[in-house]
Amino acid sequence: MYKEKRFFPLIVVFICSLIGYISVVAQENSNIFDKVVIDAGHGGNKPGAIGSKYKEKDVTLAVAIKLWKLINENLKSVKVYYTRVIDQDIDLYKRSSIANKLNADLFLSIHCNSATNKAAGGTETYAMGLGKTDRNLEVAKKENAEILTENNAIQNYEGFDMNSPESDILMSLYQNAYLNNSLDFAAKIQSQYQKNVPFKNRGVHQANFVVLWKAAMPAVLTEIGFISNPKEEEYIGSEYGQWVIASCIFRAICEYRNKVDNLQEPVMSIEQLIPADVKEKERIRKENERLQSELAAKQLSEDSVQKEVTSNTVTQNSMQNNMRANDSVQNIQKTGSEVVYRIQFMSSPSKIAPNDNRLSGLEDVFSYQDNGTWKYTAGIFATQKEALEYQKKIKEKYADAFVVAFHNGKRITIVEAQRLQRK
Ligand SMILES: [Zn+2]
Incomplete structure (x- = not known):
């Protein structure tokens, strides 16, 4: 009892200074x-x-x-x-x-x-x-x-x-x-x-x-x-x-x-x-955005190849379905060069109807106008060697069929094609 009384003032002082300290810290x-x-x-x-x-x-x-x-x-x-x-x-x-x-x-x-x-x-x-x-x-x-x-x-x-x-x-x-x-x-x-x-x-x-x-x-x-x-x-x-x-x-x-x-x-x-x-x-x-713009750019370049083909009066034969047409363009793309080989098998003073018997059974038929005559080709190849293989097959029906070359859709000589491909 005596002890508690003696310590009481000290406890009060301690508590007061603690409160003071806390308020100073709070203020800070x-x-x-x-x-x-x-x-x-x-x-x-x-x-x-x-x-x-x-x-x-x-x-x-x-x-x-x-x-x-x-x-x-x-x-x-x-x-x-x-x-x-x-x-x-x-x-x-x-x-x-x-x-x-x-x-x-x-x-x-x-x-x-x-x-x-x-x-x-x-x-x-x-x-x-x-x-x-x-x-x-x-x-x-x-x-x-x-x-x-x-x-x-x-x-x-x-x-x-x-x-x-x-x-x-x-x-x-x-x-x-x-x-x-x-x-x-x-x-x-x-x-x-x-x-x-x-x-x-x-x-x-x-x-x-x-x-x-x-x-x-x-x-x-x-x-x-x-x-x-x-x-x-x-x-x-x-x-x-x-x-x-x-x-x-x-x-x-x-x-x-x-x-x-x-x-x-x-x-x-x-x-x-x-x-x-x-x-x-x-x-x-x-990544998707990048792929999409790449795809769009590719589409654009395919479109320009297509345009060039038509502008050089080489018109795609309408007997081919769209799928075939796309395949051809992709073939050109695949070659990495704009030189392609085709087999020319026939010429005609007038345009031949797409469903004409003479065109049946042929792949990738293309027609182009040369000095007022319509020339007809079949197949599309990146190399002359592949074209010569296909020529053998065409010769069974058209004995005079021969290999022709195109650069960017324009007819060129075989020598010129080889020269361009060597580059
Ligand atoms: Zn606002």
Whole structure:
């Protein structure tokens, strides 16, 4: 009993100093970079810009979720929050107020650009400030337009009028304290896009976005590409493209954190960040794309061989079915040279009907006009030796049959053919 009384004041002092110590640590911790809020633009009945396949609200959410995963898995000391994880309509002012309540260190709003000119493209990232060009203002106006459909907009946005220069100036003052850090983070995002996303880098800009307005921390709005540009829409709508973009933003966050906290932690590469199955699917997609363009190129060259054959008045006999015709062209292709041999077995002052008995039983029949006479050949061979073999067979019916040569569909002498083949 006596002992307990004597130690009681000491215990009180110990507990008090422990509380003091914890609060000092907590205070210090609040200064380190450890909270990020990700805002997927638009949502619910506010789809944002609409492409031919995708809607902005779905693309921004898909990228936001991937970025959330990347931070959660790879940056354990940073807590990541989001303004929405479902297809949900949230007033613009509420998005930054979520970040303010959490006392976040960074606020990032993800959006897609759009333009009436389908060729317009590229990525750009904005911090708050007076828009320096008409286009900056236009982008901000488009993103701010949502407040027109919000309830109580006049109270929530203090009578903000997007067409009034006074409103614009007042608005730009709010983020001033965080401007340098916001611009720095925006530049880091753009630099990552430039290295890893196959779009034009439109750079870092300033304009007044309602969604960033009252964020009490560095805040940026990133436009990840033009949904109105078919190529960019395909990319930002794809799993792979979204992983690349999320990885770019993730790397920018790591670099920014290293800078503000004076750290030198390694930053994972895009290659390390994208899931293996996504990379594998992309590899297969690219391989298919390559094969398809190769096939298209081959088709093109076959078409040109065909054209040349006809332009040299060597017309394909219509008695042959299409299959046979294709085979012949492929035979020419197979030889690797444009010199081919055929067996000429007959000539006629007029064109012979395809179903004429004299043409029956012959392979690869071709006819061409020479000095007003129709000449008929059979077979198509890459070498003279093969042609001579077939000639024996034709001679059974046409004793005068002889070997003729063609170069790119044009009749040439055998000597010339041999000379060309020796090359
Ligand atoms: Zn948007």
